[in-house]
Amino acid sequence: MSTTRRLRPGVPVASAPPPGARPVQPGLDELGTPLQDVTFVVVDLETTGGRAGEDAITEIGAVKVRGGEVLGEFQTLVDPGGPVPPYIQVLTGITTSMLVGAPTIAEVLPSFLEFARDSVLVAHNAPFDVGFLRAAAARLERPWPGFQVVDTVRLARRVVPRDEAPNHKLGTLAALFGAQVTPNHRALSDARATVDVLHALLGRLAPWGITHLEDLASATDPVPGDVRRRRTLADGLPDAPGVYLFRGPGDEVLYVGVSTTSLRRRVRSYFTSAEKRGRMTEMVRIAERVDPVVCATPLEARVRELRLIAEHAPRYNRRSRAPERMPWVRLTDEPFPRLSVVRDVRAGTAHIGPFASRAVAQQAVDALHATFPVRQCTGRLPVVPAPGASACVLAEVGRCGAPCVGGQDAAAYRPVADAVRSAMSGDPQDVVRTHAARIRTLVVQERFEEAAGVRDRLTAYVRGAARAQRHATAARCRELVAARRTDDGGWELVLVRHGRLAGTAVVDRATDPRPAVASLRAGGEHVPAPVAPATAAHPEETDLLLAWLEQPGVRLVELDGEWSSPVRSAQAVRDAAAAVAVALVAPPAPLVDDTPPASAPERRHTA
Template sequence: MPTARRLRPLEHTAPGPGAAPVQLGLDELGTPLRDVTFVVVDLETTGGRATEDAITEIGAVKVRGGEVLGEFQTLVDPGGPVPPFIQVLTGITTSMLVGAPTIAQVLPSFLEFARGSVLVAHNAPFDVGFLRAAAARLDRPWPGFPVVDTVRLARRVVLRDEAPNHKLSTLAALFGAQVTPNHRALSDARATVDVLHALLGRLAPLGVTHLEDLATATDPVPADVRRRSTLADGLPDSPGVYLFRGPREEVLYVGVSTTSLRRRVRSYFTSAEKRGRMTEMVRLAERVDPVVCVSPLEARVRELRLIAEHSPRYNRRSRSPERMPWVRLTDEPFPRLSVVRDVRPGPTHIGPFASRALAQQAVDALHAAFALRQCTGRLPATPAPGAHACVLAEVGRCGAPCTGGQDVTTYADVADAVRRSMTGDPAAVAEAHAARIRTLATQERFEEAAAVRDRLTAFLRGAARAQRHGRLATVRELVAACRTQDGGWELVLVRHGRLAGTAVVDRRTDPRPVVASLHAGGEHVAPPVAPATAAHPEETDLLLTWLEQPGVRLVEVDGEWSSPVRAAQAVRDVAAAVALDLVAPRAPLVDDTPGSPAGVPQRTA
């Protein structure tokens, strides 16, 4: 029976000297080029623009292991005359195409001929571009063939002292092709077959012997990086987290794979990795430590925790969750708003925010909707002698409690309205900003309207996050289950918004004993100060996304998990839609709460 998993800080060990060699599996070796079926294709067209010109001839040769398996050739009626210079170049005249099949008749036959193959062409973007455009005009889905461009391969292995250029005719002469290209589709395709085989012969000594190697052949990986691909040898083919370690055992980078650790780590040593800083990191790495996880959710959570624990220099996100700011409505006779780094019992908070700038935008949104004081010092219940009101009081944006313009009771009504917008229904803030956006949009002051939209968005994000997190933070324990693809169950134990344990059982195993094991062996979690949870904010976002997905069942809940009917999340979606209709999209609406679903009601238990 599977045992419950308790999430704790982990110690990582690497294989020591003298470890047994690892025999690579077939899925690691890839597909040898001799076993790959290539369809070498060439087109003749009425011009060079795929969206405007038409195909006049298709020629293709299917080969595998140096053997020709079949050929495809047909003229195509372009639906109009062939330009004179094209007739001179190709020898295909308008009269030759009278009675020829149309592309609507030809394309399905070609796609069937090429099905399951790798497309090859000389200057592939031209030929494949015309084929894709024809499929789009016919409303046919493009199969997404792998594509090899012999021009790009030639640029890798044919030097200038061998050939003045990489034209098909030049390369065919260089390699002694049996067919001379003559701007007819089948002849050019046959010549390209010989060129392809010659190029693959030159690439073999460079280590390009499998289909997967062709992806890096035209975008070569530095030799020192490619040699380090052995760091991925022996890694498991399962979800988990990987840690690149440097020469002093320091953690350089933490990453996650929700499917296969081995495949994900291997991608760092191929041309699929385009980030310069990752190439620099790979050059420093001495080994890769895997942390196998039972599910993608556990893998993502462990990644966040390990990044926060080690603060790797090559990770750019989630390294300092304790620095994420909050907006606080202070607990004093005349409350005010401030941007803070922690949550304390008593005052009202929203957040956390991704940056202090976003937190300040949320403060500005509340000040725009309510006449709350904006001075930073504490005010006594009785005004000090000689106190003077600020300019905000003169323009009606503050009730001037500093001079006695408002007493504690009157000011409390304003503070209570702010508190309700922060913790419950934010309609007052949304309506005030929507009215301002409409006015500015009518006046075509779109830059200012976009700034108002962003201010409202920042507030609604912070309020929605606090409301969603705060409800889960008060739940002492929650057990949920979701069906796996094989009919089993993925079980999750959450305590105060933190993943305390997880397990997966197959469809033949009774999950109830495993739930009991989760209860007994789950991580102990101390209650936090809501709305902060006992976890990294992004971890709580991940848990909420998992809990709210279709098919999740609540097994046990110790506490209340609920959400206001008019919560900030719902108002946020409406406000965003209105703003997008009224404001030119100068500043994108980027969500700083990863994994937070829009418009999904929370479960009530």
């Protein structure tokens, strides 16, 4: 069904020459199609996943527009030929039952291609949507029309700087430009919002001389001449892994980056069309030189990058520059413990984290509050209630034992605190079951946005608890030496002390690695013991080391301390999406067997 809808201004139009101006005959290469004469078909898809060759389309929405007017719309659900994954149902609201009786892609695709014939396809993150359409055409053995494609994400990266919008997601841009439709992960609504975003972006490009269809081909991949001329900054850099530092006119560090293969090739990419980030182009324009730091291994390069960012706090780096500010969730040490978001770790009490932000830490707190009747008031309570104290509404609804007014003494409150402590440092099953049951209820009621919020709280808790448990093991391990075979048959050696990289070395296949191990241990960095679960390193550094140690083929050579992993722990359910999936398709059940053999409480290595 075709409709007509007037859009707000924003489409660039050709302007008349000023009076008295001499007419100029343009050359053939200057001729083109004005944007107001171009028919765009803005398309959006919903799918069962993110892999075009394996997942299927569940909904197509498209809007045909020309000269600021909508000429028609196309929308249909599509039977994917199988069930919709639970997390997709939560995200989009499209359930398997909704697609029963819907046309198949074999029926829908010809109609869509006819709708889009002789048009320019537009999509937000076009490789995703066009990739699925091309894959569907290939499966049906239909020829794919040679559509010109415009990606609004790439256009936005050109004209919307980071200081104006934190990212280039459709929802962010729709809010920025005041789109008439709010994106909601349904195909037609998202396509309508993309139309408004497209016109706003074209309006911003018009003053730059991008007023014809042919101009769009170069609008997203320009390399300014002044940027290209600075490629000599990469001359002389080594062809080896390492870290590079862009320095400004005052010798200040503007940006720290890493290359795991070739410093020279990586730095040269900043002066080509491969670099899409606007802030990097700005940084390159003011950089005076590039200092390389050659590293023996890719792992050392990544660790040095983190340390240099923390040391110099470069203004163009987005990664964490202040690890000491990363928040933790603590169970306080007092007669009536409570949960608190803090900036440091103290001995003698339970912690989870660290988290990327205070908001994520608060989500983990909310998950624990939803599971256990632990008090939520923020003040320290005396052992004997103060005269005139009154209970809050949580006591009235049975969510708190009201120790503030004597409803619980310290002994009665202790099992509650012990349960929270166990969920933070050990078994997460109580939290997982509670949230899984809540998600199932909300999905049955089709309250998908609330279900997504519950999922996010569960995810924050599980990831924070798993990170703290993994880091605690590394923090308590005084020294660990591990080895991994290199591609040429030698050995990459890594020395870790209290979760921090204390040294690394590489030996070739003809060299006995044992003297190198002894030398590494003798000359490694001295690392004081931290307060677990905090390690002696940037949290991301410890994550890098743990990921390296968990690679297939890595061998533990020397161990001073204990390296263990509890059977019942948040690590077993680190992927909270798996817990959500279980909640949607099966009744509540423990994700880990509740009766493991008593003789195997945990997997461990000791020395």
